[in-house]
Each structure stands twice: as structure tokens, then as C-alpha cells.
Amino acid sequence: MNIILKSNVFELQFRYRPMIVGKIKQIEGRKYDSVRKIWTVPVSKRIELERLAYQIRQFEPVTWGTGDQHVAARQEEDVAYELPELKALDRPHGLKIAPYPYQLEGIQRGLELKRFMNTDEPGLGKTLQSIATINLANAFPCLVICPSSLKINWEREWHKFTDKKAMVLSDNVRDTWPFFWQTGMYQVFIVNYESLKKYFVQRIKKAEGWTLRDVEFRQTINLFKSVIIDESHRCKSSSTQQAKFSKGICKGKEYIIELTGTPVVNKPKDLVPQLSILERMDDFGGYKSFVDRYCAGPNEASNLKELNFKLWTNCMFRREKSLVLKDLPDKVRQVLTCEITNRKEYKDAENDLISYLQKYKDADDEKIARAMKGEVMVRINILRQVAARGKVKEVIEFVKDFRENGQKIILFCSLHEVVDQLKMHFPTAVSVTGRDSSDEKQAAVDAFQNNPKVDIIICSIKAAGVGLTLTASSNVAFVEFPWTYADCCQCEDRAHRIGQKNAVTIYYFLGKSTIDGKIYRIIQTKKNIANAVTGSTEAIEENIVDMIANIFNSNDDEEDNDDL
Incomplete structure (x- = not known):
């Protein structure tokens, strides 16, 4: 064009x-x-x-x-530029699960390039591909740099896909984390962008106007054989701390993998810091040559077809959902475990529930026990609401990163307070909740479906769980989620219906060490619960109460992250 x-x-x-x-x-x-x-x-x-x-x-x-x-x-x-064709993986993948064919091709290309950008569209499994690449290359220890909201997810993904042990860096291991590598206990270390200085910088020689030359790094960065940088477009400006620190940490590493669905947020110059971190600028003739050739003209963008060819040839690949649909199931589900910001409030509510569950369990009068079920359900819902409020901060960070990919997303939640917080942070978002009139709901749906500028719709599970068509997006995220598998599917199917041209990716946010994990496991193990009960509210509550009581009584905090 x-x-x-x-x-x-x-x-x-x-x-x-x-x-x-x-x-x-x-x-x-x-x-x-x-x-x-x-x-x-x-x-x-x-x-x-x-x-x-x-x-x-x-x-x-x-x-x-x-x-x-x-x-x-x-x-x-x-000019005819023929992009390189990705090849099938030439060895066993070494993962606990079988990747899709296009993912195997991405793993193979990663092993060939070593220092590269995987810019696959969100939902296509960039995390899995990068983990497999590092695992097959045996490039350990590996450092993962990612947004704060994705640290726990990265930890879980390493454990889910491989036999390697991953650790999220914290103040407790600020100075001792190398010991865990040296003794063979952990092979992967995970840190968020904001903490790079804390863990890896010894000192900065200047107070203001400092450059990378002024940064004195800790010697421990030399331990890493590989670095994965998730959402690498956060490094699109060379003047930011995260770009400078990332470049310094990555210097000389054999394997450097950048993951982003949006390598170019505004203009080709966004690529310069990211290519510099990969130590790939020489492939484009250096900084001056790159800028003169690809950043010219009134829009600071030129020779883009050639640039795309050179990126693919030297250090990049990208696939979109529409191009790999034959490999994908209709729905791809992913669990994102996040820290909550109100841990004390949550623990107080949890202790209150556990105490009441003990009284419920000890009640020997059937009528009393039956009457207590309703109160138990109330307290369970209070606990879920506390967890939901605690997740909002990391959900906001996730959505900020997600929307930079230029894609629309559907958010499901229940609490009005959660809806209000999300709308406060994303004022251009539209909503479909019980507080909206029929006309307002339809206007919100129409705007989301037809207006490219409206990229977020915030939906109440009850108000928008059925009937609506939201096929303008193939991405659904649950901040809160329903009690049953059937209700989850109903919400997911707002996007997964006639008119949808892509596989639908669904994200479930679970608060770490909260009731979210327990409810999610119940949904997984009782996928047919909607058919097993009589359909009455009382029957559902009775089933849920007993299962929750059993889980709390067993003190089982394991959180399963398999697909629904």
C-alpha cells in the first residue's frame, strides 16, 4: 500500500x-x-x-x-522481498506439553537467531516459545525481565512447561540469589522492570543526566547466559532507565529474546533501543544508517518494506492469529496469577470465613446447618470481593501493556467498585453493567463493535454474560469470574460466536494465595456442575459451600493453572 x-x-x-x-x-x-x-x-x-x-x-x-x-x-x-520461511523444529521440543506446529517453527527460528524479537500477536504463546528456546539451548541461568503483573505467571509457566525451577526475586534474596543458582536449586530468575536497579546496579556515578557509561553494574549480571525481555516495547526510548539497564545487563549474552506484539508503537525509531539491546544495530549499518534509511520523510518512516525484510532476515519473526488458525483451537485459555494489594484485609476476611466454616461443620442440627449455608455463601462472596479489589492494580498494568498492541479487549467483572476503578483509569472505555439503561448498553456495544478508538469494554458478568455480540475483539479477560464452567463459557462466547474471524484468547486473573485459585480448581474439576445440580440457587450454593469447606479444611493451597 x-x-x-x-x-x-x-x-x-x-x-x-x-x-x-x-x-x-x-x-x-x-x-x-x-x-x-x-x-x-x-x-x-x-x-x-x-x-x-x-x-x-x-x-x-x-x-x-x-x-x-x-x-x-x-x-x-x-522490489520483490521474499521473507524467510520458518522451518519445523529439528529436534524433540523437550517440554511437558506439545506445542502447536507454528510454535515449533518459532522455537526453531529462535535457536537459529539466538538474539531476536518474537513479535507474534498476543495469545499465540510467545512465553512458551521463549522458554522452549532457552531450555533447548541450555542457556542457564536465565534472567526474565517483565512487567510486575506478569512475574508470577512467568514463574508458573517455567514450572508448567519444563523441569527447571524459577524464582521471583524479592528483598529476601536481594544479595543471595546467586547462591540458589550455584547450588543447583534454581535456574531461572524473574524481575520486573522497576526493580532492575535494586538487584543489579552497584551505583550510578552521576546524579543527573547519566548515561549507560555512568552505570556500575554488580558482577552477578555476568552469571546469566540468557535474558528474556517481555513487553520489550517498554524499552522503545533509549532515555529510560529500563532501556539503559536492560542494555547493560544483556551485553555479551549469547541468547537475548525480546517479546512484544508491538515492536513499533509510533515510528521505526522505536526499534533502535530494542535492536541495540539485542546488539543487532550493525546488521542495519549502525544508528546513523538506520535512521537515514528508515526514519526519513515527514512521517519519520521510509523504506518500510525493506526494513521489514531485514528484520525478518536478521532478528525477527511474527505470526498473527488469522494466519495460524489451522493450528489453534477455537479458544485458548491462560491463567494469570497476580499479587493482591490488600493482603491484610484479605487475611482478616479469610480467617473469618474459616472460623465460620468450622461452626458450620460442627453443627449437628440439620436445620441449623442448612440455615448457616446462606451465611457461609455470603462470607465466601465477601472474600472473593476483597480478592477482586486487590487485583485491580495489576489488571490495569496488564491492560495498559495489552492495548499498546492495538487490539481490543473485553473485561468481565462483578463489583461496581471494580468497574469504577477500571473506568477511572481507562476513561475512553465503555461499559455494560446493571446500572446502565438498555439504550446505554446498546450504545456501548455499538461503539466497541464499530469504533476503532473504543478498545476496552468493561462488562458485568450478569448484565453482559448472555445475548451480546462482541466479535470486534478476540481477547477476553476475567477480573472476576462466575461460579460454574457453563457461565464462564457464556461470557467467553460474547466474543466466540458467528462473525469472529480469530481464535479467542481468554485470560483468567487469579489473586495469588486467595480463594480465586480454589474456585478456579472447583470449576475445572466440576466442569459439568451446571448439569449435575437441579438448577436451583440453593442446590448450587449447597454444592459450592461443601466443596469450599473441604478445600479450606484440607489446607490445600495448590493452585492449578491448566486450561478449563
Whole structure:
């Protein structure tokens, strides 16, 4: 596609593709010139146009220019760049579960490149591929740098997929973590961006205006043979601490893996710090050559088709859901375990529930026990609500990272307080809750389905769990979740229905060491609970109360993260 700036409009020239036309039609003010057979988009809609260009770039290379540059753009369009074909893995994958074919190809490509970016679309298993790559390369110890909200998930994924032991760094092991590697107890260490200085920086020689040269790192960083950087677009600015520290830590490592669905957030220059961390700038002729060749013009973007080819050739690959659907199930579920921010409040509520459960268990009068069930259910729900409030901070961090990928997401929750906190942080989000009128609900659905700018819809499980069509997104996240498997499926199916062109990825947020894990396990082990009970509220409560009582009484804190 050539995008040419002419006066107050952009002219779009491209080979006809229904999917591209469909996306253009979502941009307000677009027009089709049937004589010249081109589309025009107002200059004021440049952001929407840039988002479209990013979404289609893998199968439709995009060039930008002014009216004087369209000849050069056409010349680049005429150059045939053949992207390298990913090969099947040439050895056993070594994981506890079998990856999909496209994931095996990603693992193989990672082993070939060693220092690279996996920019697969969210939901395609970048975590699994990077873990398998490091595991097969035996590049330990491995450091994982990730957002705070994903630390526990990374720990669980290492344990789920391999026999390696992973540790989330904390103040308790600030100085002693190398001992755990040296004694063979742990092979993987996980840290969030904000804590890089705490664990790996000895001192910074300047108080202000410091560069990487002014950073004195601890010698322990030399232990790492590999580094995985999750959501690496957080390092898109070389002036940030996380970019400087990440580059210093990664220097000289044999394996460096960057994971991001959005390597370019604004313009090609976003790639420079990320490529620098990978020690790949020489593959593009160095900084000056990169900027002159790929960051020219009024939009600071040029020769993008060539850039895409060089990235694929040297250090990058990307697949989208629509291109690997044959490998994917209709639904992909993932559990994200997160820390809660109100641990004391939660422990008080949990102790209150446990105390009451003991009274319920000891009640020898059947009528009294039956009457107590309702109160037990109330206290269980209070505990779930406390856990939900404690998860909001990390959910917000997850959504911030997620929306940078230019994709829409559906959030399910129950508490009005949780809805309000999410809307406060994401003012452009729309909602469907019990407090909204029918007209307001429909307006929210219409906006989410048809307006590219509306990328978050916050749904009440009761108000939006059935009937609605939300196929504008293939991503669903549960901040809170229903009691039964059937109800979970009903919510998931707002996106997984006729009109959905992608596999649907579903994220379940569980508070670490909370009742969330216990309820989730009940749902897993009792998938047919909706059919097993009579359908009355009392029957469901009776079943749940007894199961919760048994789990608490057994003091079993194990949290299973298998798919539903």
C-alpha cells in the first residue's frame, strides 16, 4: 500500500483486499474515488491510518510519502522481498506439553537467531516459545525481565512447561540469589522492570543526566547466559532507565529474546533501543544508517518494506492469529496469577470465613446447618470481593501493556467498585453493567463493535454474560469470574460466536494465595456442575459451600493453572 499525503488528505493505493477495505471503512471521513480507484482519508485521521498500516504490514507492506515521493514509493513496491520461511523444529521440543506446529517453527527460528524479537500477536504463546528456546539451548541461568503483573505467571509457566525451577526475586534474596543458582536449586530468575536497579546496579556515578557509561553494574549480571525481555516495547526510548539497564545487563549474552506484539508503537525509531539491546544495530549499518534509511520523510518512516525484510532476515519473526488458525483451537485459555494489594484485609476476611466454616461443620442440627449455608455463601462472596479489589492494580498494568498492541479487549467483572476503578483509569472505555439503561448498553456495544478508538469494554458478568455480540475483539479477560464452567463459557462466547474471524484468547486473573485459585480448581474439576445440580440457587450454593469447606479444611493451597 502507498499512502501519499496530498493537501488535506491521504491517498491510499493498494491491490484490492476485502479485509483492508473493511478496515478503511471503519475510519470516519474516508471516501472512495471510483474514477481513480483510490481511497482518501482526512489528515485529521492520521492516527487511525497509522494503526491500520501497523495491522496489515505483514501481508501488505506500507510506504508513506508526499506527492513528490510517490514515484520512489512505487519503486520500492516493485522490489520483490521474499521473507524467510520458518522451518519445523529439528529436534524433540523437550517440554511437558506439545506445542502447536507454528510454535515449533518459532522455537526453531529462535535457536537459529539466538538474539531476536518474537513479535507474534498476543495469545499465540510467545512465553512458551521463549522458554522452549532457552531450555533447548541450555542457556542457564536465565534472567526474565517483565512487567510486575506478569512475574508470577512467568514463574508458573517455567514450572508448567519444563523441569527447571524459577524464582521471583524479592528483598529476601536481594544479595543471595546467586547462591540458589550455584547450588543447583534454581535456574531461572524473574524481575520486573522497576526493580532492575535494586538487584543489579552497584551505583550510578552521576546524579543527573547519566548515561549507560555512568552505570556500575554488580558482577552477578555476568552469571546469566540468557535474558528474556517481555513487553520489550517498554524499552522503545533509549532515555529510560529500563532501556539503559536492560542494555547493560544483556551485553555479551549469547541468547537475548525480546517479546512484544508491538515492536513499533509510533515510528521505526522505536526499534533502535530494542535492536541495540539485542546488539543487532550493525546488521542495519549502525544508528546513523538506520535512521537515514528508515526514519526519513515527514512521517519519520521510509523504506518500510525493506526494513521489514531485514528484520525478518536478521532478528525477527511474527505470526498473527488469522494466519495460524489451522493450528489453534477455537479458544485458548491462560491463567494469570497476580499479587493482591490488600493482603491484610484479605487475611482478616479469610480467617473469618474459616472460623465460620468450622461452626458450620460442627453443627449437628440439620436445620441449623442448612440455615448457616446462606451465611457461609455470603462470607465466601465477601472474600472473593476483597480478592477482586486487590487485583485491580495489576489488571490495569496488564491492560495498559495489552492495548499498546492495538487490539481490543473485553473485561468481565462483578463489583461496581471494580468497574469504577477500571473506568477511572481507562476513561475512553465503555461499559455494560446493571446500572446502565438498555439504550446505554446498546450504545456501548455499538461503539466497541464499530469504533476503532473504543478498545476496552468493561462488562458485568450478569448484565453482559448472555445475548451480546462482541466479535470486534478476540481477547477476553476475567477480573472476576462466575461460579460454574457453563457461565464462564457464556461470557467467553460474547466474543466466540458467528462473525469472529480469530481464535479467542481468554485470560483468567487469579489473586495469588486467595480463594480465586480454589474456585478456579472447583470449576475445572466440576466442569459439568451446571448439569449435575437441579438448577436451583440453593442446590448450587449447597454444592459450592461443601466443596469450599473441604478445600479450606484440607489446607490445600495448590493452585492449578491448566486450561478449563
